Amino acid sequence: MRTKIMKATAVFLLLVTTGCSEEQTFAGTIEGREIPVVAQVSGTIVALDKEEGDAITTDTILAKVDDKILNWQVKEAEAARDAALARLEEAQAGTRNQQIQQAVASINQFDALASQSKARMKQASATLQQMQAQVAQLKSQLDGARETLAYQEKQFKNAETLYAAKAISEREWDTQKELLNQAKTRVNQLEAQYQAGLAQIDAVNGEVAAAQAQVQAASAQQKSARAQLSLLEEGSTAYTIRNLLAQKDQAQARLEQVKEQLEKSDVRSPIKGIILRRHVELGEMVKPGTLLFTVLDPTNLEVTMYVPEADLNLVQVGKEVTVQVDAYPDKSFAGKIVRISEKAEFTPKNVQTTKERTKMVFAVTVRLSEGMGELKPGMPADIRVSSADGR
Known part of the structure; x- marks a missing residue:
């Protein structure tokens, strides 16, 4: 009896020891942020200085938005500032008859x-209404x-x-084909005219x-x-001078404010990285919030692995793991689990075999803490997770 108890104890210790040293390997692909x-301003893209795949540094100019209107606004704001300053200085210095005459002339000029300006706005509004009606048509x-x-596509299929089945002649079939081509040409022409009309409205x-x-x-x-x-005409008071100072x-x-907007017409990169995607073309109209580029940060690397529900006990946020890539077969890189998905999903098609893709898994994100000079986005990686108890 004592011998059986000792054997059972040995088997239990062996199982515990084996479970504690359990290690699982999951596949993923290294990604950058x-x-x-x-x-940040509205206008037409007048310059595109960088292409997809270009390496860039912080504050590199990626594109240029037309700044003619902003330059006019800067000059206008400078004139307004100078005029306000002059009025303040005049009020502080006192009044002469000649200054009153100049003020009257300024009123006439501004009238x-x-x-x-009102005539120009009325003309532009009328043009806009006319173009909107044309585009609606x-x-x-x-x-x-x-x-x-x-309709012609349906008729062509029937023909x-x-x-x-030799139920119609070749001539009748060619006629239906020509009607289909004519319908396609008409749609393409109107589509081009419609898009051009929208651009003109902008x-x-x-x-x-x-x-x-x-x-x-x-x-x-x-x-x-x-x-x-x-x-x-009335002379300056302390209240008037304070008011002019505020103006x-x-x-x-x-x-x-306008100068800051002018600076934003130069689209600059916020980080050092690589242009992953360019979303605009030269001459395209943009407005604040329009996505222009997507920049990849190669120094902030992550890899997502897909863990079956049965293996979730192996992972927890904050747990350290090791990552290996084919480019460095004899080297491991440290990483830490930072996110675990709350919902299960099917294994992505680019991971594992057809059989494995039918399994429900949880996406687990690992952030790499070393290897920034060696690892690159797009590299396939193996993530090794040890300890069955998740510690």
Whole structure:
């Protein structure tokens, strides 16, 4: 009896020892962190300095957004700042009759500018309405052409079946084929015209916005000129000087804001890395938030492995693992588990065999803590996880 107990104890210790030294290997692919680079100002892409696959450094200029309007806005803001400063200095220095005459002339000048700006905005708005109506008509024609194309495709299939059964002549089949080609050509033509119309609407929208900005600026200049005349006629008070000082500060803040927008017309890389994807083409219209590039950070490497439910006891967040790649067969790289998916999924098609892909697994992400100068995104890797108790 004692001998049986000793044997059972030995078997149990052997099983425990074997379980503690258990090691599993999972497959994955090394990936780098992808950083989106988006437009921060509106306009047309006028320069693309980098291509997919190019290595870049921090602050490298990747693209250029048309900055003509922003440059005009900077000049306008500088003029507004200078005018506010001049008004403040005049108020502090006192008033002369000649200054009053100049103020009256400024009012007349700004009145004329306001009238011109309103006329320009009215013309741009009328053009926009006309183009919107034309594009709506093109859209209706395009929808009709698409319906005709669908009908001709159906007719062609029927004719093809009849022709194969020798129920119609070759001439009748060729006629139906020509009708199908004509329908396709019509759809392609209208599609091109429709897209061109949309691009023109975007351009005219920009003109309307610029005209509206000019109207607002002219109106502000009118009010400012009239206020200046009143100031000259009544003389300066401490309250008036404080008000002019605030206007000067406001104009300076506006100038700094526009200059910052101008700097953002140069699209720069936020990190040192590699251009993974380019999402825009030269001449394309963009707006704030438009995705322009995707940049790969090769120094922040991760690998995702797919662990069956039966092996989840092997993994836990914070656990250290070892990673091996074919390029360095005699070397292991340290990593740590940082994420474990809450939901099961089928094994991805690029992992394991057809049989393995039918299993439900959990995605486990490992972040590499060494090998940044040797490991590259895209390398297949083996992740070795030890200890059946997950510690």
